[in-house]
Amino acid sequence: QQIQTSLNELEQVLRSSGKKTHGSSSSSMAIISQPKDEITYWHDIAKSASTKTNDLERAKYFLKLFDPVKGNFENFENLTLLELVDVVEKTQGIINIQKSMSLVEFLNVTL
Numbered sequence: 001q002q003i004q005t006s007l008n009e010l011e012q013v014l015r016s017s018g019k020k021t022h023g024s025s026s027s028s029m030a031i032i033s034q035p036k037d038e039i040t041y042w043h044d045i046a047k048s049a050s051t052k053t054n055d056l057e058r059a060k061y062f063l064k065l066f067d068p069v070k071g072n073f074e075n076f077e078n079l080t081l082l083e084l085v086d087v088v089e090k091t092q093g094i095i096n097i098q099k100s101m102s103l104v105e106f107l108n109v110t111l
Contacts, residue, residue: 006088010035010095035091036073039066065094 011033032038046059072079072087079087 003084003088006092006095007035010091013095013098034073035066036070039063039070039073042066062098065097069094 032041042059042062045055046063069087069090072083076084076087
């Protein structure tokens with residue numbers, strides 16, 4: 001139950017972030033519906049030649065955050081219960097960091 005709740009919360013955070021677009025480019029976070037989609041998004045941003053320094057730093061930061069769990073999302077159904085609990089805990093930490101960063105971005109825009 002906790003695993004499903006955490007995954008649902010992560011999806012909600014990703015969807016709410018998906019309403020924003022990345023600069024004026026056609027690359028949109030709206031295509032993110034699963035954690036592995038977000039990992040792919042940040043990877044693409046980090047590899048883009050037109051990425052601004054700020055966005056490049058943010059992409060590298062999120063890739064570093066997701067690094068401990070990225071392989072687990074490809075193999076989710078093959079994990080043991082203990083491994084799933086570990087992934088959920090690590091993912092929850094990532095969700096909390098994303099929420100904090102979203103709040104900081106909101107405050108920077110509104111102030």
